[in-house]
Amino acid sequence: MSESSRPIGVAVLGMGNVGTEVVRILTQNAADLRARIGAPLVLRGVAVRDASRAREGVDPALLTDDPHSLVARDDVDMVVELIGGIEPARALIKTALESGKSVVTANKALIAAHSGELAKAAEDNRVDLYFEAAVAGAIPVIRPLTQSLAGDSVNRVAGIVNGTTNYILSEMDETGAGYGKVLAEAGRLGYAEADPTADVEGYDAASKAAILASIAFHSRVTASDVYREGITKITSKDLEAAKKFDCTVKLLAICERIQTADGEKISARVYPALVPLEHPLATVNGAFNAVAVEAENAGRLMFYGQGAGGAPTASAVLGDLVMAARNRVYHGRGPLESTYASLPIASIDEVPTRYYVSMKVADKPGVLQQVAGEFAARDVSIAAVRQEGAGTDARLIVVTHRASDRAQSETVAALEQMDSVIKVSSVLRLEGTND
Structure with a gap:
């Protein structure tokens, strides 16, 4: 039997x-997949928690509750891991x-935490280790970064990579x-x-940011390296105020090269931020995702979808699976982990950002001057001020120009200690501008 016609055995872990x-796709599209690969893909087994429960369209003989034995079988050439979590997924993949x-x-959590160990084993x-589906579902992001832009220099990757939080923020914005x-x-x-x-506190997005930063900047980044804030403190008032500044609020994952006093570094961060309505990411609503990649020569590329x-x-x-199977048939290899830049x-604290600060203040003369003084004391320039309400409902909203996050956060801490500031109600960053 020739190499090109030898069946490739596939084990699926998790159903x-x-x-x-x-x-379903492996079964229904078997003929097309064979033509695209040059050899048939044959499902050898499916690991599930309860092998006694029937699954529609699956031969019961293929079901097993012993994933370790399935992975070890001699007739299994490729493994698809869809269990999730760290263990036993890590051990099974390794x-x-x-073998x-x-x-x-x-499995984004696993790749974000153990990419180095698994990449070395591959x-x-x-052999190949592929994880396109770990970051943005159907949206091709990993392959463009590892292959299409392999000859370019990526400066920034930013986007909406969690559908749950984007749905929540979109609905809050639309319905109030x-x-x-x-x-x-x-x-x-x-x-x-x-x-x-995992979704609303930003852990899911942080894992995806770690993967994107690692690939884009040829440096190993783990989820623990990513600064993270979730959306649980976002209120309908924040979204109402954002509209008055021609913005909306999105949970963003941002990975970029920045210049610091100590040289070039990677910033990887996840947080809810104001985004101007004219920015492409502001129009991404519901459970959809979108990722913008900015490269030295290619410019800005946008990826959008489910x-x-x-x-x-x-x-x-x-x-x-098709890419890995083709490599097996034609003796090729997928891209290896690249961490040469380190x-x-x-x-x-080192990241230059803009802030939106909403505070409840005493309704008396001189408050704005006092507040502005705290910003000026830390070299944080104010871009816009909005005063709302009166009496016990007096509010002050300040939007800053770009300054170090340390200076911005120290200013907010100082505002919270002021007698004339009753409460700092909300602090958000502003992204998608050049100011």
Whole structure:
């Protein structure tokens, strides 16, 4: 039997929404996949928690509750990991790689935490580790960074990479409803998990930012290196105020090269920010994702589409599977991990940012002058001021020009100690401008 016609055995670990769609596509599109690869993909087994429960469209003989034995089988050439979490996924992937089997995964938490270990195992054993689906579902971002822009220098990657939080903020902006009410609705519609912490506190986006920064800047970045804030403190009043400045609020993942007093560093951060309505990311609503890449020669590139869901994510998984299978048939290799630059990680204090500060203040003469004095004392220039209400409902909103995050945060801390400032109600950063 020639190499090009020898079947390639595939093991799928996990059969949730994504795993179910992967198995369906493998089965229904077998002839097309064979033509594209040059050899047939044969499903050898599917690891599930309960192998006794029937799965529609899946031969019960393929089901197993022993993923370790499935990965170790001699007739398995490639492993698709869709279990999620760190363990046992890490051990299973490492075993597969060390056994000479290529791996495709959608596990962003694992890749963000253990990319170095797994990439080394893949390189040592001359197999592939692909994870396009780990960052933005069906949206191709990883492959353009590793291949299309391999000859360019990427300066910035920024975008909306979590559909749950984008849906919540979009609905709050459109309806004026509060965070709690919209979160409950997101859960009812299936956009939010029963425990939404990973999404709403920014952990999911931070893992994706770590992966994007690692690839874009040829330096190893982990999720713990990413500065993170979630959306739980965002109120309908913040969104109302944002509109008055011709902005909306989005949870952004931002990875960029910055120049510091100590030289070039990487900034990787996730937080809710005001975004001008004319910026492309401001128009990304609902559960959609979008990523903007800025490269030295290519300029700005935008990637937009479904960032989650069974079928969209399965599309990215199958794309990786086809690439890895082709490499196996034609004795090729996918891109290896590139960490030659080894740029240090900047703290959030070093990052130049703009601030939006909303505060409840005493309704008396001289308050604005006192507030402005605190900003000036730390060389933070004010771009715009808005006064609202009167009496016990007097509010002051300040938008700054760009300054170090340290100076901005120290100014906010000083404002909180002022007698004339009753409460600093909200502090958000402003992105998407050149000021």
